[in-house]
Amino acid sequence: xxxxxxxxxxxxxxxxxxxxxxxxxxxxxxxxxxxxxxxxxxxxxxxxxxxxxxxxxxxxxxxxxxxxxxxxxxxxxxxxxxxxxxxxxxxxxxxxxxxxxxxxxxxxxxxxxxxxxxxxxxxxxxxxxxxxxxxxxxxxxxxxxxxxxxxxxxxxxxxxxxxxxxxxxxxxxxxxxxxxxxxxxxxxxxxxxxxxxxxxxxxxxxxxxxxxxxxxxxxxxxxxxxxxxxxxxxxxx
Amino acid sequence: xxxxxxxxxxxxxxxxxxxxxxxxxxxxxxxxxxxxxxxxxxxxxxxxxxxxxxxxxxxxxxxxxxxxxxxxxxxxxxxxxxxxxxxxxxxxxxxxxxxxxxxxxxxxxxxxxxxxxxxxxxxxxxxxxxxxxxxxxxxxxxxxxxxxxxxxxxxxxxxxxxxxxxxxxxxxxxxxxxxxxxxxxxxxxxxxxxxxxxxxxxxxxxxxxxxxxxxxxxxxxxxxxxxxxxxxxxxxx
DNA sequence: ATTGTCCTATTGGCTAGGCCACTGAGCCAG
DNA sequence: CTGGCTCAGTGGCCTAGCCAATAGGACAAT
Numbered sequence: 001x002x003x004x005x006x007x008x009x010x011x012x013x014x015x016x017x018x019x020x021x022x023x024x025x026x027x028x029x030x031x032x033x034x035x036x037x038x039x040x041x042x043x044x045x046x047x048x049x050x051x052x053x054x055x056x057x058x059x060x061x062x063x064x065x066x067x068x069x070x071x072x073x074x075x076x077x078x079x080x081x082x083x084x085x086x087x088x089x090x091x092x093x094x095x096x097x098x099x100x101x102x103x104x105x106x107x108x109x110x111x112x113x114x115x116x117x118x119x120x121x122x123x124x125x126x127x128x129x130x131x132x133x134x135x136x137x138x139x140x141x142x143x144x145x146x147x148x149x150x151x152x153x154x155x156x157x158x159x160x161x162x163x164x165x166x167x168x169x170x171x172x173x174x175x176x177x178x179x180x181x182x183x184x185x186x187x188x189x190x191x192x193x194x195x196x197x198x199x200x201x202x203x204x205x206x207x208x209x210x211x212x213x214x215x216x217x218x219x220x221x222x223x224x225x226x227x228x229x230x231x232x233x234x235x236x237x
Numbered sequence: 238x239x240x241x242x243x244x245x246x247x248x249x250x251x252x253x254x255x256x257x258x259x260x261x262x263x264x265x266x267x268x269x270x271x272x273x274x275x276x277x278x279x280x281x282x283x284x285x286x287x288x289x290x291x292x293x294x295x296x297x298x299x300x301x302x303x304x305x306x307x308x309x310x311x312x313x314x315x316x317x318x319x320x321x322x323x324x325x326x327x328x329x330x331x332x333x334x335x336x337x338x339x340x341x342x343x344x345x346x347x348x349x350x351x352x353x354x355x356x357x358x359x360x361x362x363x364x365x366x367x368x369x370x371x372x373x374x375x376x377x378x379x380x381x382x383x384x385x386x387x388x389x390x391x392x393x394x395x396x397x398x399x400x401x402x403x404x405x406x407x408x409x410x411x412x413x414x415x416x417x418x419x420x421x422x423x424x425x426x427x428x429x430x431x432x433x434x435x436x437x438x439x440x441x442x443x444x445x446x447x448x449x450x451x452x453x454x455x456x457x458x459x460x461x462x463x464x465x466x467x468x469x470x471x472x473x474x
Numbered sequence: 475a476t477t478g479t480c481c482t483a484t485t486g487g488c489t490a491g492g493c494c495a496c497t498g499a500g501c502c503a504g
Numbered sequence: 505c506t507g508g509c510t511c512a513g514t515g516g517c518c519t520a521g522c523c524a525a526t527a528g529g530a531c532a533a534t
């Protein structure tokens with residue numbers, strides 16, 4: 001891994017596919033013109049011409065918007081705006097671009113993971129416990145070898161999430177996975193942090209093994225708080 | 238609304254677009270053949286031929302899978318499977334199709350909304366409180382008029398979520414919005430339920446107004462539990 | 475040996491143009 | 505007023521083709 005040191009590198013200049021631009025423009029256009037749920041978009045042929053792309057490309061853009069839930073394409077009738085427009089796209093962007101999103105991420109992790117820990121304490125199987133131990137061992141080895149234990153951290157939380165046996169919670173954790181990953185990197189970059197983090201994980205694991213949901217929840221809460229402290233120190237405004 | 242009574246009607250036989258089927262098949266194929274993150278899919282031309290569709294359609298399918306985060310399409314190189322495959326698609330389906338998803342929804346609501354309530358108690362503005370009161374009044378009027386207070390319930394939870402001033406949590410709530418809506422309908426369909434629900438809302442609102450996060454959290458927890466009881470009674474297996 | 479340059483096969487990106495299928499609205503007969 | 509018909513509008517999908525990016529090998533320069 002070469003990105004482990006120094007400056008974080010220009011972020012790999014992203015290559016936009018045409019359909020993405022088109023989808024963005026359409027989405028923006030919907031917002032700007034104040035289109036409400038149920039309003040119709042112009043026909044594909046016209047829209048394609050206006051945007052200067054082929055119908056095939058436009059079609060891809062519509063697929064993308066459809067998957068995200070912004071529009072609904074109805075064969076023979078037209079393309080209509082759905083209710084979810086405002087909630088979906090905008091907010092994701094807002095979160096991505098806003099600098100002080102860290103507290104929000106911490107809050108959300110706290111909400112989800114304390115619950116997950118509590119559930120895990122009650123539902124964990126032997127297999128779950130083994131996986132958690134593996135992650136712990138992996139992290140320990142990594143840290144002793146001078147690493148930051150990033151992957152071990154990820155594995156641990158993944159294992160705990162799996163142990164909660166809740167597909168929905170797992171999905172939501174996955175949803176915010178990318179955001180969490182960033183905070184993880186920041187947190188574990190602090191000197192001494194990996195060890196503290198490892199200790200926190202051990203406490204969580206113990207509580208889960210003991211089958212004590214309250215303790216597991218509390219331990220997880222403390223752990224998330226610790227991460228938060230670190231992040232806030234560096235990022236305070 | 239005509240779907241409020243009687244048998245639930247044949248569920249409107251959905252019309253699949255070709256790209257959806259293709260996306261599904263590809264996704265399944267990835268799973269069946271045990272493809273891991275980083276593995277390459279066959280080239281588009283070949284894949285299209287094998288699946289018996291045009292390249293344009295296949296391309297749409299890939300866009301859909303890309304938006305969902307299952308694959309990454311790299312110009313000039315190929316299409317590769319991303320790490321998120323397992324978590325994403327399967328789980329959504331599993332949740333949608335699994336009958337006993339109610340407990341999971343309750344758990345998730347509990348995790349998110351207790352936190353939301355606590356945050357709301359600390360952060361609510363006068364405007365937030367007014368909106369919460371509006372929702373309360375709306376629900377009360379609806380119930381007195383013989384309604385079930387479904388929309389009021391929705392508004393109330395929306396207002397509380399807004400009062401938490403956390404975009405991320407709001408987004409996750411939105412994410413599970415559809416699922417929650419179903420449970421809401423079931424719950425409020427019980428005789429006497431609307432009144433109880435209204436009382437629960439009042440308790441939550443009071444705690445938020447008082448600025449007491451613990452009380453707000455506890456009240457919300459109690460409320461969610463109540464909903465859960467109802468749901469489980471009808472749906473127990 | 476190593477490094478940098480160029481070439482080329484492979485692969486995705488996008489377009490053009492066309493036919494088919496579905497939807498909704500208006501018309502007409504019963 | 506109802507049911508069936510027609511037709512214009514619109515999306516669904518296809519074929520055929522050229523353009524553009526990438527990876528990897530050959531080969532020259534160091």
